[in-house]
Amino acid sequence: MEKWDQQTIENFRKDLLHWYDKEGRNHLPWRKNTDPYRVLVSELMLQQTRVDTVITYFNRFxxxxxxxxxxxxAPEEQVLKLWEGLGYYSRARNLHRAAKxxxxxxxxxxxxxxxDLLTLPGVGPYTAAAVASIAFHQVVPAIDGNFFRVFSRLLKIDDDIAKPKTRRVFYEAVAxxxxxKRPGDFNQAIMDLGTSYMKTTDPDTLHSPVLTYNAAYRDGVEDQYPVKTKKKKPILQRYQALVRYNEEGDLLYEKRPQTGLLADFWTLPLRPIASIEELEGVQLTVKPITHVFSHRKWEIWPVQVEDTGKLADNQRFFSADEQAALALPKVQHKILQELKES
Structure with a gap:
């Protein structure tokens, strides 16, 4: 790992922030001020989501x-509806809890x-550091994927970023x-650097404002950083989605359990199957609907079943208007779209 002397550190800060002031993404709506509420909302939205996508959601929120x-x-249903399409709905629920x-x-x-920010529901080390530095000028590094990528290349840090203990290595190296004087701007400049000149693929290193500090590029090994072991393939799980209408044409939904994937959401009743031979009902699609979570891949086969008149406690029929008002997870939208097209 490279070790910088104080003069190098001061030169790096100056060069980085000079570039940020000229070319940073200060047009982003959440950077108009440093209100901690706006910072927290934006940071939670930006996790696992592209900036261009978040802009619309943030402004609407x-x-x-x-x-x-x-x-x-606000009622939780309104919060989830505003979040609809961003995925990872536990972020929205935790944001709601943190606000309370x-x-x-x-x-x-x-x-x-x-x-103290770490004590808020759903606020982890990165989010706490981002809010602390941007809103309250706390001198703390906000270590996310961009941070890992930028400083692993600048300092040639060989530790595997897939391992939780590596965060401490980066923290101690970069703190x-x-x-x-400008910890929030420093962290945001690193974010911008990691999404421009120092991207994961096809980085434009030669034009990077911090090229002279890039030890991995200097040594011809930039493509080897950051060091990260590959994720395991998501586990395949198959389901049949029960499509059931009542006499009025309303569609049956079932509320998911309070824990686990899609917790507390309304979806079509989903029943696990081992293979397509176990389908019970009229098969409505030739191919399954697929949806990938971080550690699971679902294959869903919609099947139409008769209305028996009996409902479980967690089931009810929804009219088309009622369905439109529901906050639905992305996988449910996929099922509805497939049913519409088929």
Whole structure:
């Protein structure tokens, strides 16, 4: 691992922030000010989601719920509907819980330190560091995928970023480098650098504003960083989705359990099967509908079944208008679209 002396650190800060001031993505709506509420909402939305996609969601969310108090008072169904399509809905539920803690338990007073922000529901090390540095000027590195990629190349850090203990290695290496006067801008500059000149694939290293600090490029091994073991392939699970209408043409939905994938969402009743031979009902598609979660891959076969009149406690029929008002997970939208087309 490269070790920088104090002069190199100061030169790096100056060059990075000079570039950020000129070319950083300061047009992004969540960067208009450093309100901790806006920072928290944007950071949770940006996890696992492209920036271009988040812009629309963020603006819509802020229009509907402009303050942390508005979010705290909002019904969960409204929050989930505003989040619909972003996926990872536990983020939305945790954001809602965090807003209630700030608005009601803390009387609107935000935790300001990295350690105190970690006590909010759903706020992990990266999010806490981002809010602490951007909103409250705490000198702490916000270590995410961009951070790993940028500094693994700059400093030639060989530790496997897929291992949780590696975060501490990066933290200790980079904490002395974070600009003490502009820690929030420093972290956001690293984010921008990691999505432009130092991308995962096809980086434009030759034009990078920090080229002279890039040890991996200098040594001709940039493509080897960051070091990361491959994820295991997601486990395949097959389901039949029961398509059942009542006499009025309303469609049957079933509320998912409170824990596990798609917790507390309404979906068509899903029943596990080992193979297509186990389908019970009229097969409605030639191919299965597929949806990949981080560790699971679902194959779903819609089958139409008769209305028996009996409903379980977690089942009910929804009209077309009622379905439109529901916050539905992406996989459910896929099923409905397939049914519409078939």
């Amino acid at each position: 802020m229009t509907a719920l402009p303050t942390v108090q508005d979010l705290a008072k 803690v700030v608005a009601f338990d803390l009387k609107g007073a935000w935790p300001k330190s990295y350690e 002395p480098i974070v600009d003490p």
